[in-house]
Amino acid sequence: MYPKDLKYDKEHEWVRLAGDVAVIGISDFAQDQLGEVVYVDLPSAGDEVIAGESFGEIESVKSVSELISPLSGEIVEVNDALGDAPETVNEDPYGDGWMLKVKVNDPAEVDELMSSDEYEAFIAEEA
Amino acid sequence: MxxxxxxxxxxxxxxxxxxxxxxxxxxxxxxxxxxxxxxxxxxxxxxxxxxxxxxTEFRFFGFEVLEALQRIVTNDLVKIAELGSALYTVMCDEDGGIIDDLIVYHTGDLEYLIIANAANHQTDWDWITAHLPADVEAVDESxxxxxxxxxxxxxxxxxxxxxxxxxxxxxxxxxxxxxxxxxxxxxxxxxxxxxxxxxxxxxxxxxxxxxxxxxxxxxxxxxxxxxxxxxxxxMGYLLYGSDMDRGVDPMSAGLGWVVPKAKEGFIGAEAIARIRQSGPAHKLVGLEVSEGVPRHGYAVLHDGTEVGKVASGTYSPTLGHGIATAYVPVELAAQGTELTIAVRRKEVAATVVRPPFVKHTSLSALSS
Structure with a gap:
């Protein structure tokens, strides 16, 4: 449920770093807590994201949540397919449900995020 | 509680x-x-x-039960003179403020069952029993x-x-x-x-x-x-606490149809008749929105000015977009009026429509 090759933050985002580009999405735990996603509001390519700050919103029928960026950098690509098919976030949170690709300012920021095991322990503690 | x-x-x-x-x-x-x-x-x-x-379920019986309940609810229980029939209604205070909405079932001879909202259980019981003559029996069967x-x-x-x-x-x-x-x-x-x-x-x-x-x-x-x-x-069905409360009268809520013009002598009758005469200042309307999900309390705007707040709002799984209700000034309540809703950081277009939002169901098929 929490792939080993990803990093996680306390806001339930995951990060997959390749070179200096990070793919960002929300964890399986987060999508399950939200329920069926009906709307994802994302920024545009070229926008800046800042670690710890909101980059968008995600809504299920019953609730709305801020999407908090786990790192800082410039957005190079946005998953526009989520506009028409927001439910992809539920169906494939680590694959087609990705949200942003970000050229990170400092790859070391990613190292500071939680490992899969640490994240799992974090969730167990929260629940 | x-x-x-x-x-x-x-x-x-x-x-x-x-x-x-x-x-x-x-x-x-x-x-x-x-x-x-x-x-x-x-x-x-x-x-x-x-x-x-x-x-909430209450049961009432006694020789004067019809007269007693007629005084409490706005709709006319003569419509359910037939045993086994039921009627949707509200009950109001003297100012016409809605205390609750309920269904009255004519379950037996000189006997009625009322089903009401859980949130209003105690309020309803206190209100109804305070206005009931002593020889009409009330039982809280909840x-x-x-x-x-x-x-x-x-x-x-x-x-x-x-x-x-x-x-x-x-x-x-x-x-x-x-x-x-x-x-x-x-x-x-x-x-x-x-x-x-x-x-x-x-x-x-x-x-x-x-x-x-x-x-x-x-x-x-x-x-x-x-x-x-x-x-x-x-379906545009109202929810007590979101679409109506003590501060709202049936005319503003679009519930004039549960207050028959000819009926007199019920609590709130004079106040509601006055509002019917002059016309309510605000009306509950349906809104279809283009993007995002409107939710209770979000501001509704016209030309950049706040004119109301979302009463009920959700994502419609049948239609695939957001729907809402809101109280707006009557001059903005006409079908097709273009408003906006402040869905947090965005202002999204919202068009006034006449509920139900979803027109065709097994129920609409039944009545057509």
């Missing part, structure tokens, strides 16, 4: 089915099982069942009464299978005694989803057995309060 949440007789059934439980009106209720949208679609296409045991809604185009097929082939289902807005298996119940052909179906009134001790009987049918899906809310809002 205590901090301790109340539990319905079906609480353990919900736990066993991994429902997500939330506090609602002092009760610990299932908001969803598999998912709100999935459950919603099950009700629109097949059949869903809802634990609504938290709701604790010993279970209520399970069975709704959807397949609902009556399921009920017929349980009630037996010789059982004649009550007509729309009627109630009748029945036996589901060996269990004695009242079947009310009413609901809050816009689909055909029944609400099963039973002894609280039989609720689990009935719930399990219903779930033995493949076409039946257990549904939570989440789907109940999206289903009722698609």
């Amino acid at each position: 205590t901090d301790e949440l109340l539990r319905t007789p079906l609480y353990n059934e919900h736990l066993a089915m991994n429902a997500r439980l939330v506090p609602f009106a002092g009760w610990e209720m299932p908001v969803q099982y598999a998912g709100v949208i999935e459950e919603h679609k099950a009700v629109r296409s097949a059949a869903g069942i809802f634990d609504v045991c938290h709701m 604790d010993r009464t279970g209520l399970i809604a069975v709704q959807g185009p397949m609902a009556l097929h399921v009920i017929s299978a349980l009630a037996g082939s010789t059982f004649e289902l009550p007509g729309r807005f009627h109630i009748a005694e029945a036996r589901l298996g060996e269990i004695p119940v009242l079947l009310a052909r009413t609901g809050y989803t816009g689909e055909d179906g029944v609400e099963i009134v039973c002894h609280a001790g039989n609720a689990v057995a009935i719930w399990r009987l219903l779930l033995s049918f493949a076409e039946v899906t257990p549904c939570g309060l989440g789907a109940r809310d999206t289903l009722r809002l698609e």
Whole structure:
């Protein structure tokens, strides 16, 4: 449920770093807590994201949540397919449900995020 | 009200089915099982069942019961002179403020059953009994009464299978005694989803057995309060606490049809007649929005000025976009009026429409 090759933050985002580009999405735990996603509001390519700050919103029928960026950098690509098919976030949170690709300012920021095991322990503690 | 949440007789059934439980009106209720949208679609296409045991049931009887209740509710109970018929109504205070909305069932000779909102249980009891003559008997049956809604185009097929082939289902807005298996119940052909179906009134001790009987049918899906809310809002049915409260009169809420012009002598009659005469300043309208999900309390704007707030708002699983209700000034209440809703950081376009938002259901098919 929490792939080993990803990093996680306390806001339930995951990060997959390749070179200096990070793919960002929300964890399986987060999508399950939200329920069926009906709307994802994302920024545009070229926008800046800042670690710890909101980059968008995600809504299920019953609730709305801020999407908090786990790192800082410039957005190079946005998953526009989520506009028409927001439910992809539920169906494939680590694959087609990705949200942003970000050229990170400092790859070391990613190292500071939680490992899969640490994240799992974090969730167990929260629940 | 205590901090301790109340539990319905079906609480353990919900736990066993991994429902997500939330506090609602002092009760610990299932908001969803598999998912709100999935459950919603099950009700629109097949059949869903809802634990609504938290709701309020009062029974009244006595020789003066009709006159006594006529004074309390706005709608005219003469319409349900026929035994077994039922009527949707509100009851108001002297200023016309809505105390609650209810369904009155004419269950017997000189006897009526009222089903009302769980959140207003105590308020309703206090209000009604304070305005009841001493020789009309009132009984609060809420604790010993279970209520399970069975709704959807397949609902009556399921009920017929349980009630037996010789059982004649009550007509729309009627109630009748029945036996589901060996269990004695009242079947009310009413609901809050816009689909055909029944609400099963039973002894609280039989609720689990009935719930399990219903779930033995493949076409039946257990549904939570989440789907109940999206289903009722698609139909434009009002929710007490969101779409109406003590600060709102029936004319503003679009409930003039439950206050017959000819009826007199009920609490709030003069105030409501005055509002009907002059016309309300604000009206509850339906809004269809282009993007995002409108929610209770979001600002509704016209030309950049706030003109109201969202009363009820949700995502419509049937339509695939957001829908809402809001009180707006009457001059902005006409169909087609273009407004905006501040959906947090964005202002999204919202068009005034006349509910129901979803026009075609098993219920609309029934009445056409």
